[in-house]
Amino acid sequence: DIQMTQSPSSLSASVGDRVTITCRASQGITNYLAWYQQKPGKVPKLLIYAASTLQSGVPSRFSGSGSGTDFTLTISSLQPEDVATYYCQKYNSALAFGQGTRLEIK
């Protein structure tokens, strides 16, 4: 099975910082990659699909890139409401999530 590995597992950044989270697949998945945001006590929310397409209604400070095995989620200017855990997910053949990245405000 293809494994999804996120890094870092947690990070702390200041408001206004540029934040990057990485997701690596153990085998190539072309662009079958999504990113989700889960705020504490809330339901996961789709941010990006097809590696780089922003879901409708998601702020433009979020962006995704990558293809094959290496992917990134970038927040261009961190806002207080972005405190959450972020998950990548592959959705070709067997589905799988990364282990999550917890983002906090410094």
Add this chain to the structure above:
Amino acid sequence: EVQLVESGGGLVQPGGSLRLSCAASGFTFSNYAMSWVRQAPGQGLEWVSSSSGSGGTTNYADSVKGRFTISRDNSKKTLYLQMNSLGAEDTAIYYCAKHGQGTSTSCYQCAFDLWGQGTMVTVSS
């Protein structure tokens, strides 16, 4: 309103069974693949099972294969998860999720664009 509402969770003894339901509204249920995803307390997301819109194609995580069965009744706009031989490792919030991205329909290999609020399953004696 477009929404998914799960029900059927609760406390069950090890080795027991439970059936979860997910009622859909606000969209043409039969056009969309659906999945179950679970989240153990304080842990990450784990995909459990998926069903195509017709129910003719289903897939399971290795951790539940042979114990869980996904099904759907498109006339009732409801997705089900029959869970048998439950163990402590199955304790989690169970979410149902709709497959979709952009304007796509009938997309099995899609992200999950709508999630229910979840139902808690606790396996304990």
